[in-house]
Amino acid sequence: MRISAGDHPTKTSWIKGATVIVDADNLNEHAREGDRLDSPEGLRIDSTGHGYTGVLIEDCDFIFRSSPSSPGIITVPTYGSHGGFTMRNCRIVNDTGVQTIYAGPVDTAIAREPWGMVLENVTISGACESQPYGSAVVVDENRNGSRIVDSCIHLPNGRVGGVLVNRASDCAIENSSINVSGPPTRTRGVELLLDNVSYTATCAFRDE
Numbered sequence: 001m002r003i004s005a006g007d008h009p010t011k012t013s014w015i016k017g018a019t020v021i022v023d024a025d026n027l028n029e030h031a032r033e034g035d036r037l038d039s040p041e042g043l044r045i046d047s048t049g050h051g052y053t054g055v056l057i058e059d060c061d062f063i064f065r066s067s068p069s070s071p072g073i074i075t076v077p078t079y080g081s082h083g084g085f086t087m088r089n090c091r092i093v094n095d096t097g098v099q100t101i102y103a104g105p106v107d108t109a110i111a112r113e114p115w116g117m118v119l120e121n122v123t124i125s126g127a128c129e130s131q132p133y134g135s136a137v138v139v140d141e142n143r144n145g146s147r148i149v150d151s152c153i154h155l156p157n158g159r160v161g162g163v164l165v166n167r168a169s170d171c172a173i174e175n176s177s178i179n180v181s182g183p184p185t186r187t188r189g190v191e192l193l194l195d196n197v198s199y200t201a202t203c204a205f206r207d208e
Contacts, residue, residue: 061091
């Protein structure tokens with residue numbers, strides 16, 4: 001899927017109740033002989049240079065069972081110039097080496113505020129053993145005010161970190177659990193507020 005927030009003054013763009021499954025080793029009945037996946041993303045948030053902000057992704061599942069190389073399951077690429085977004089009541093299962101969430105640097109001259117990423121009641125689990133950026137969730141430059149709340153990251157295999165915050169100010173993780181095989185949190189050039197964060201819980205979500 002691909003979405004941007006748009007610029008309508010009274011309407012909000014959102015995705016609700018969707019399930020995205022990527023399994024390159026087991027393509028579905030619509031695949032023809034020789035078909036293959038090429039750099040699949042679960043969701044790209046991209047305003048194509050317009051600087052939109054404020055997408056909502058709610059009650060969705062993103063499940064990556066097998067995949068070729070890819071920018072990520074959830075991506076906000078720098079060239080898309082998109083501002084902030086919110087994921088609420090969502091589940092991500094990553095059994096691959098694909099980056100789980102990558103919120104790329106914000107071009108503050110283009111993207112409208114707010115610039116931050118909000119994860120609220122989001123679970124991230126799976127059998128992945130590595131991540132391209134070392135951590136499952138990457139909050140990159142100028143995504144100021146990003147928050148992870150009431151969420152869980154459980155990635156016990158290999159060496160996988162939890163959250164990387166790179167030069168984004170006023171970011172926080174609250175009432176959440178980060179149980180991973182690598183460092184739970186890493187920061188570059190900023191401080192990260194941690195409030196009631198545990199490091200031992202597993203993730204429970206719906207009928208997982």
